[in-house]
Structure formats: C-alpha cells, structure tokens
Amino acid sequence: MPRFSVIVPAYRVQAYLHACLESVLAQSYPDFELIVVDDGSPDACGAIADEFAALDPRVRVVRLPRNEGLGPARNAGMARAGGDYLVFLDGDDTLTPGALRAVADRIKETGGPDVLVYDYARTYWTGETVRNQAAAHLTEQGPAPFRLTDRPGLLKLLMVAWNKAVRREFAEREGLTFPPGYYEDTPWTYPVLMTAGSVATLDRVCVHYRQRRRGSILGTPSERHLDVFDQYDRVFAFLESRESRPGTHPDPARWRPLLYRRMADHLTTVYTRPDRLPRSLRAEFLRRARVHCRRYRVPGAPAPLPVRLRHALLRLGLRRTYAALRLASALRRRTANGTTALLNAVRAGALRLHYRVQRCLPLRADRAVFAVEGNRGYGRDPGALEEAFRRLAPHVRTAWAADPAHHHTVPPGTRRLTPGTAAHWTALARSRYLVRDSAFDPGLLRRRGQVLVQTQAGTPLKHMGLDLQERPAAAHGTDFARLLRDVDSWDHVVSANRHSTLTWERVHPGDWTTLEYGQPRTDVLQRATAADVARLRETLGIPEGTVAILYAPTHRDYRRTQRAALDLERVVRRLGPRFMVLARAHPRHGGPLAASGGRVLDVGDHPHVESLCLASDALVTDYSSLMFDYAGLDRPVVIHAAEPEAYEAARGTYFDLRSFPPGAIARDEDELIAVFAGGDWHGARAARLRAAFRERFCPYDDGRAADRVVRRVVLGETDLPPVVPLAARRPAPSAASLGPVAPLPSAVPALRADDANAATGDPARAPLTTVPQPAGPRTVTDSL
Structure with a gap:
C-alpha cells in the first residue's frame, strides 16, 4: 500500500499535462501511486498519460467513456486508490519540488491526522508567482493535530481539493465524494474539514496553481456558473443531515452562520467578476442569490458593517442599488488615487525645492551618509566603512539611510534616515561623505567639496556596467546614460584586487x-574568533558535530522565474544526519529556497551573510560573488556549475570559473552529493585550488581594508598600514576543521571526470593578471 494516491483528472489540458505529471514523478519521496483519469478528453491527454504509464509502473490510467467533469473524475480515481492518503492535483497545476516529502514528514510529525492542509502559490502565464494571501492561517505554531473548532480560520482558505491530503480510510468511512457540476470543491471541502477528527497544517507551498491566460473553467463565461447554488444546497443539506443525529460532529448550529457568510461572499464574487457570468444571466443569478440568502440566512450573525451591507443588498435582490454603490465605490477609489497622485507630486516638488535650498547652505565636514542597494539594513561594505568611520574618525557623525523596516539593524550612535524624507535630502545635500555600494540616489547632484565613495557589490565574475550593453537579458532595461552620469559623480571606487580594478575602470569609465x-565587508571574517563561530552556530541551531553547508546561488537573468537548482532535502537525505544546509536565496530570487526547519534551514531573511559564512563549514554556490569573500576564510568552496552555457550566453563571465575554480566542481546534483560524500570538498586538491584562488582574489583581505579606506579618504594618510601576508593570516576556523571529517561510505555515484576538476590549480591557466603588491591609490587617467 503506497503512502499517497495522487489523483489527476485530465480534460483538455494537453499543453500542461506533461509538466503536471513530471512534477509528481520527480518528487524526492517515491512512495506514491499516480492515478491519471482521462475524463473523455478529446485532445492528447489520454495518449500522454499512456506514455507516462509505459515508463513508470507507479502511473495508472483510468478512462471514462465520456466527459463527466472534475467531480466524477476524481471519484473514479478515488475508487481505484490504494494509498493511505488521497492527494488531488488538477491537470494544469504542478507539485513543488519536495512537496510530498514535506507532506509525509508533517503527517508523521502530527500523528497521522485525517486531513493535512498545505499552501499554494498562483503562477501566472507572465512568469509571476504569488503566494496565497491567507497563508497566515497555516501556521504550525500551537497544538497539532487539532479540530476545526480550534482553528475555524481554516474556512477562510480557498475551498479547493488540491491543497489537502485526506486520509482515505476517513473519507470512505464518512462517505465523502465529489458532486457533478462546477464548484465541485465546495461540497467536498466543507464536510471534510468539519467532519475530520484531527486536522494539521503545513506552512509550505506545495502546489503551483496555474493561472491560464485563456481557457480555464473559472475564467470562461458560462451558464454553468449557476451550479454554485446547487453546490451550496448540498453543503447545507449535509449540515441538516447532522442535525437529525444529535451529538454527532460537526455541530450545525456553530457552523451555519459562518457557512452563510462564506456562501454570500462566494456568490458576490461570482456575480461581480466579469469573466464568470454572461450579461444575459446576471439578473437570473441575482434572483437565485436572493432566494438562497433568505433560505440559509442566520439573523444576527456577526460581521463587519460593509459585509452586512453587501449581504443585505444580495439578500434583497437590489440589483440597481448594488450596481450604483459599486460605481460610487469605484469613483471614490479613483478620486482617492488621483488625490494621492497629486499629493505625491506636490510632495516630490517640495522635496526638490528643499534639496536646492539645502545645497545653498554650508557643507558639513563632520557628516557622512551610508546606504546599500535597495535601502536595506546595516551591513556589507558601507556597513564596514561606517564602523571604521566611528572608530578611526570619531569627529565625523554618521547616518544610515534605510527603509523603516530595517532601522532596527542600525547600531546605536548612528543616525537613522528614511529615504525620500526631508531629513534624508538635507543629509545628502550637506554631508561631506556619501558612501554606497550601488547607484546613488536619483536627483543627487555632487557638490564641490563632497566626497562620494562607491564600494561596488564585490569582486566581479559576471559582466557589469557597460559590458551589459550587448546583453539585454542581463541589462533589464538599464539606462546607460544615467549610469555614466552616476559614474561621473564618483570620487573613489573601492577595489578588492587587481582583477576588480581593471574591470571597474573599463566598465565604469x-x-x-x-x-x-x-x-571592507570581509574584515569581520578575518577578525572573528572561534568563540564567535561557536556563538553564531548556537544562534542558528546548528548541532555540535554537524557539517553546515551554506548554499547561496546567484540570480539567473535569463529566467523569468527563479527556481531552485537543487533538491536540498534530497541532498541532505543522501549525505546523512551529519550534514545540514543553510539555504540563502539571492535578494532578487523572490522567495525562500526551502522550508525552514529540519536539516534544511531557510536563512534568506538573515540580515548578515557574513555571520552565515562564519557559522558554516563550506560554501556551495554557482556564480555568486560571495565565493570571493568566502575564499578569504580559507574554508572549502564547492561550485555547482549548472547550466554554464546558458549563464555564459545570457550574462557572461570575465574568466572561466571551471578553469580556475576555488575548489571542487560539480555539474549536477548527483556529482555534488558525491563531492561531499567522498570527501573531495575538503581534500588536499581542493585546498590547492583554494590557495591559488585566494592568492589571486584576496591579496588585501586581511581585516584592515576598511581602515585603509578611511585613513586615506578621511584622514588623508598616504603611509597606510602594511597588508598582512596570506601565510600569516589566521581566520577563525570552521567547526568541521577543528576535528577530522572522514569520507562517508556512500552508495552515491562516483564523481565523473571533469575538465575543470582536472585542472592543476596553476594560476597561469586563468586569463587574469598577476596580483600586485599593495600600492597607493591609482586613478583611471593614470591607468590609461
């Protein structure tokens, strides 16, 4: 008996069925059967299902002689299901990677509930993905499992079958089936939740709910939308059947007011959506809605005033009044939007005038303003320089510009500024020092005597600046004229090494x-101690003796939607309990790489990536500039070189990472597992590659970079502290390096030969210039 029976009805979804079935068969949890119900589909759905069944014995195909609809098709699948739990999936939707594993783990953790409710995200044909807005009701905090009476807010979720795993024995015992017609989920979901003796939740997106541009059932005007009335008749009939059996679960008196409100809201949605009802049926729909509201209304049910008013209009059938109020509401919103736009324009004009006035006032030589890309919290290179300002030049008062949500990250003693406010523009107009790691604020005009320090975002591997002119996928509509105007305002550019210097001078002339x-941001990595590492690991919940892998992939410009290239749950499962993964998505990724908890911990919201570097034992990345910072720690770096041709074609790199890597290279997930299982990630060969990489890209990362910048720019010193040689540096050791880590006796496939991994580590093989010894500052004009 399999753990899950995944039931997929298929009718006119031939364009999407491949992706649907592949998303199930590619799950890391293999204990399931996949039942595809060909609902008399006139297209190739049946043939596609047969192809999958021929390739995988877990796939079974059920054929209906004619089209019956989603409800009867699901019933046909249920009749042939043999799994412990029923999982429903529409033929144009997909399971997310690792979904069944997460569902199985949560079911085990909560003692096998009758129903497990999980989350979903809408995926649009434009590539946009939006998570369910009611996800807060799926929190896993509190007792579990529970009954619906303990958390009635679950009824506010979308009433669908495919966001639940239902225990088959429970469904058969209660006689739960799907009715025919549209909105067949409604008389299934309410009885399932109200009857269940135990319910649990999983706060994880397990289903991608496809929003088709054309052709979906809910997006096609039809008289079939009148079926919604029959479905609610079935829901209330279910409640009435329970009234005839006193003492049974659920209690009808408790649920009737809530169901009435949900019904009224649902009917209002159907009526007001232009893609549901043909114009000729709107009057009839409103008449029937009036009958249903009068029939099932519970007087005195609590609801906010706007909701009661909307339900009253529906109950009274006041179609013209309803339309007039909707028109008035739309006009009010438009007026409010217009007023808001006018006020914003007036405010922007006032701020521009304020900035001009402030620029006429004397410059303050004891003021400095710092910020990072996206106006996020304190950290990165500007954060390291701000700390050095306070330590070496205490006469300069510093301020940090960030959105209010990040103000708590700013250390005491540093002024907090909110971008776009009068105080912010005053600081920009009158502060002598402005420091940032991205483009400076639009509208900023550099004054005589101001010093603008651009720290950039790290050592460049991928193409930057003017080099993106021939790469539209990566440029994203970059205004290169504006970029050059910004470049012309810079006084200093902080560079980590000779490779960075030559690149910045060419792409930002x-x-x-x-x-x-x-x-500068690597200073903290060099100054940290073993005690700091232990404290950070304890804060993150990394068990003692565990090898923590920091996984930090970069943004893929050629993809409209960013997806995880690795099944992290599978990786840690294959490596065993001694390993765990800290998953950190790129800031532009748009979402977590994995669910938080267990041995895959989502650290995407952690404010300081430097802390994650110190807490981890190894880094796995693809083309992220984080590898250059991490190499300075002298800890293992493993490159997951997935889709190198696509990345090179879309973004381009300044050197072939496979020819000069900072450590072992894996081309796919199995090779990555083999690298860690076999010990190649921290072997002698990986150490040689890392040493050559450090020599090339970390010549000055000795913990004093920020000091040198401040001494040169603020204090005017030219005789700067000498750079600590690489051999004399002692960065904090990782927890794994404090004791031997023996290779795993693994059954994973052996690592295949790789041209990059066969490299000798000779720096001469990489098309880069030799790293010079520290010297004074170099100007662009001198280099030319």
Missing part, C-alpha cells in the same frame, strides 16, 4: 580614484 585596498 570616469575620472575617479581607485582604492585597491581590499573588500
């Missing part, structure tokens, strides 16, 4: 001075 002093 301007009359600025290069400060080739190292990457």
